Amino acid sequence: MSDVVSYELIGNIGVISVNHPPVNALAQVVREGILNAVTAAQGDASEAIVLRCEGRTFIAGADITEFGKPPKEPGLAAVLAAIENSNKLVIAAIHGTALGGGFEVSLACHYRCAIASAKVGLPEVKLGLLPGAGGTQRVPRIAGVKAALDMIASGNPIAADKALDMGLIDEIVEEADLQAGAVQYAKDLVESGAPLRRIRDITIDAATIEPGFFDNARKQLARRARGQIAQDKIVSCIEAAVELPMDKGLQRERELFLELVTSPESAAMRHIFFAERQAAKIKGLAKDTPVREINKVAIIGGGTMGGGIAMCFANVDIPVVMVEINDEALQRGLNIIRKNYKITVQKGKLDADKMEDRLGLITGTTDYADIADVDLVIEAIFENLELKKEIFAKLDSVCKPGAILATNTSYQDVNAIAEATSRPQDVLGMHFFSPANVMKLLEVVRGEKTADDVLATSMKIGKKIGKVCALSRVCYGFIGNRMLGGYGREAQLLLMDGCTPTQVDSALESFGMAMGPLAMGDLAGLDVGYKARQGRTDLPDDPKLYRMGNLLVEMGRHGQKTGSGFYKYDAETRKRISDPEVEAMIKQEAAKLNVEQRDISDQEILQRCFYPLINEGARILEEGIAQRPSDIDVVYVFGYAFPVAKGGPMHYADQIGLKNVYDKICEFRESYGEQYWQPAPLLKQLAEAGKTFAEWGSEQG
Numbered sequence: 127m128s129d130v131v132s133y134e135l136i137g138n139i140g141v142i143s144v145n146h147p148p149v150n151a152l153a154q155v156v157r158e159g160i161l162n163a164v165t166a167a168q169g170d171a172s173e174a175i176v177l178r179c180e181g182r183t184f185i186a187g188a189d190i191t192e193f194g195k196p197p198k199e200p201g202l203a204a205v206l207a208a209i210e211n212s213n214k215l216v217i218a219a220i221h222g223t224a225l226g227g228g229f230e231v232s233l234a235c236h237y238r239c240a241i242a243s244a245k246v247g248l249p250e251v252k253l254g255l256l257p258g259a260g261g262t263q264r265v266p267r268i269a270g271v272k273a274a275l276d277m278i279a280s281g282n283p284i285a286a287d288k289a290l291d292m293g294l295i296d297e298i299v300e301e302a303d304l305q306a307g308a309v310q311y312a313k314d315l316v317e318s319g320a321p322l323r324r325i326r327d328i329t330i331d332a333a334t335i336e337p338g339f340f341d342n343a344r345k346q347l348a349r350r351a352r353g354q355i356a357q358d359k360i361v362s363c364i365e366a367a368v369e370l371p372m373d374k375g376l377q378r379e380r381e382l383f384l385e386l387v388t389s390p391e392s393a394a395m396r397h398i399f400f401a402e403r404q405a406a407k408i409k410g411l412a413k414d415t416p417v418r419e420i421n422k423v424a425i426i427g428g429g430t431m432g433g434g435i436a437m438c439f440a441n442v443d444i445p446v447v448m449v450e451i452n453d454e455a456l457q458r459g460l461n462i463i464r465k466n467y468k469i470t471v472q473k474g475k476l477d478a479d480k481m482e483d484r485l486g487l488i489t490g491t492t493d494y495a496d497i498a499d500v501d502l503v504i505e506a507i508f509e510n511l512e513l514k515k516e517i518f519a520k521l522d523s524v525c526k527p528g529a530i531l532a533t534n535t536s537y538q539d540v541n542a543i544a545e546a547t548s549r550p551q552d553v554l555g556m557h558f559f560s561p562a563n564v565m566k567l568l569e570v571v572r573g574e575k576t577a578d579d580v581l582a583t584s585m586k587i588g589k590k591i592g593k594v595c596a597l598s599r600v601c602y603g604f605i606g607n608r609m610l611g612g613y614g615r616e617a618q619l620l621l622m623d624g625c626t627p628t629q630v631d632s633a634l635e636s637f638g639m640a641m642g643p644l645a646m647g648d649l650a651g652l653d654v655g656y657k658a659r660q661g662r663t664d665l666p667d668d669p670k671l672y673r674m675g676n677l678l679v680e681m682g683r684h685g686q687k688t689g690s691g692f693y694k695y696d697a698e699t700r701k702r703i704s705d706p707e708v709e710a711m712i713k714q715e716a717a718k719l720n721v722e723q724r725d726i727s728d729q730e731i732l733q734r735c736f737y738p739l740i741n742e743g744a745r746i747l748e749e750g751i752a753q754r755p756s757d758i759d760v761v762y763v764f765g766y767a768f769p770v771a772k773g774g775p776m777h778y779a780d781q782i783g784l785k786n787v788y789d790k791i792c793e794f795r796e797s798y799g800e801q802y803w804q805p806a807p808l809l810k811q812l813a814e815a816g817k818t819f820a821e822w823g824s825e826q827g
């Protein structure tokens with residue numbers, strides 16, 4: 127055996143142990159080791175075999191880093207066949223998360239046991255794939271077609287107790303020592319004469335499938351995962367499990383898996399998988415940088431953001447003190463939180479008693495002295511720099527030494543805020559996205575003087591509260607909002623050139639954006655952008671610029687909150703409705719400015735909205751605001767609902783080809799002026815060198 131896969135006899139039970147940190151992924155050495163061990167066990171004195179893993183988890187899947195490379199023998203199918211055709215029982219002993227190919231290995235075993243805290247799952251769909259090692263054929267046979275479809279199409283893990291109920295596992299091992307429990311379970315199976323039970327021998331009675339089940343499933347899944355292609359193929363695989371014998375079904379599954387693994391959608395989703403984990407790593411920071419204990423948190427400001435942030439910490443059992451200026455504001459803030467939790471309970475996503483537990487962790491005060499002992503403060507008041515500086519000066523005088531002082535500002539100067547304290551090394555930005563208790567992205571904003579351990583602590587606590595963290599240096603709008611400027615600008619300029627709001631938004635939603643920019647403006651409130659523009663002196667003097675947005679606000683049409691903006695909104699359903707009055711206004715305004723309106727293709731809409739995003743992203747990279755191009759992709763996928771199947775704006779640009787992006791921007795510069803279209807030097811450099819952002823990122827180390 128190897129040091130990755132070992133085999134030993136414990137009494138009459140052979141034990142195969144996999145030890146391939148960090149998650150025992152099914153790399154070639156693991157596949158080979160398991161195959162050799164199972165083969166060796168066929169002829170020895172063992173009466174049954176236990177397959178277990180060292181470390182934090184049972185096998186967590188195929189080795190995703192191997193995808194896209196030439197396959198190496200033995201393939202996973204050969205390993206599963208050896209297990210399934212073993213002349214003696216093979217029992218999987220599961221802890222941690224048996225996912226993807228790992229769970230599929232356990233399904234090829236004759237029996238499965240697990241500790242109570244274990245989970246099983248088939249998350250391949252989150253990588254744009256489907257289970258490619260029999261999961262789509264075995265799960266329907268033991269758990270039924272509907273449960274299998276729910277499990278595989280969602281990709282969500284299933285806890286051991288539920289997996290037991292579903293028949294996905296056979297035994298929950300009580301012993302703290304899983305190996306001992308699994309060995310005992312194996313002995314019990316041998317003594318009881320348990321058969322070599324193979325899931326492939328189960329057939330599904332097609333008569334039990336309700337008519338139209340698969341077609342309905344396809345329709346529902348198509349609506350849910352815009353731009354993704356795996357879901358439809360998953361349905362086809364499960365259909366095959368009903369209609370075809372096992373080996374034909376496996377063949378069908380393999381065909382469809384290969385179509386997916388070579389698709390740009392899966393490449394994009396695998397890119398985001400690794401980008402998300404890479405973004406949490408800070409270049410130049412030692413892996414063992416100490417972190418500060420965060421056992422109690424204070425939130426300054428009980429508005430929508432403050433309430434959502436407070437919930438993030440209460441949700442992971444960290445006590446929170448909310449600070450407001452008076453009791454009325456404080457009660458309002460605490461009520462926002464209670465209301466939000468109640469909605470979650472009503473949706474069935476939280477038990478009522480768990481809600482009370484979490485609410486019990488959130489207290490309020492109007493006295494700063496009450497937060498002297500907290501380990502982290504997050505200021506979440508409205509965007510007024512002077513007021514923020516006053517608050518940080520007060521925090522500096524009240525909070526204990528070593529407390530981290532963070533601001534949730536979405537664009538203010540974090541360095542200026544830090545300078546309002548005597549401890550700039552403890553100050554940084556933690557920019558949450560609304561609603562803070564839902565949106566995954568957390569921009570960690572590094573001030574010039576922010577200490578390394580403060581950064582490391584913020585990344586760690588960000589992951590603990592379930593956020594995907596990306597590091598930004600200080601600039602106006604950090605990464606996400608800074609890039610958004612050109613996107614929103616062009617969406618409105620396209621109206622003056624001949625588009626309707628519906629055409630702009632539909633083009634972007636067909637691409638995969640959750641909501642088009644104009645509908646998003648209506649949702650956020652057109653007055654927000656309007657107010658932010660009033661103070662700016664850097665905007666080009668162009669009467670077309672934000673003309674419709676300004677006009678609508680001045681008419682009192684602020685968006686959904688006033689019942690109309692670019693669209694009208696159904697008072698009951700809040701469904702958006704194209705508004706002929708707005709469309710007529712657009713034409714009138716264009717005529718006033720002698721702008722000749724024309725038919726504009728969806729492709730031009732996508733280019734004019736996304737290329738400024740990409741171009742600004744290139745500037746952000748060359749200025750060192752973002753660490754990597756993939757960090758920018760993480761920001762847009764997790765903070766702005768950029769479709770994960772496109773991999774984020776920088777990955778998407780690489781797929782288009784940077785020369786094509788650069789040439790189009792130069793064309794737009796000729797057509798629409800260089801005040802809007804000035805190619806970033808890095809984009810020009812890479813386009814001329816025939817390079818991608820990804821290659822540039824790798825060269826940066």
Ligand code: T1G
Nearest residue numbers: 148151186187188189190191225226227249257258259403
């Ligand atoms: N392959 C390669 N590396 C992996 C990996 C995998 N499957 N899973 C994790 N890693 C790396 C990860 O990049 C990180 O590396 C480190 O492990 C810790 O991960 C045939 C085709 C298991 C729940 O989709 O969900 O099987 O940054 O930070 O938060 O049908 O990792 O340290 O260098 O996420 O404790 C299906 C993916 C694959 C599971 C642990 N399996 N992994 O979470 O740690 S496709 C998955 C996870 C497949 C079959 C198909 C999580 C985790 P680094 P981490 P964590």
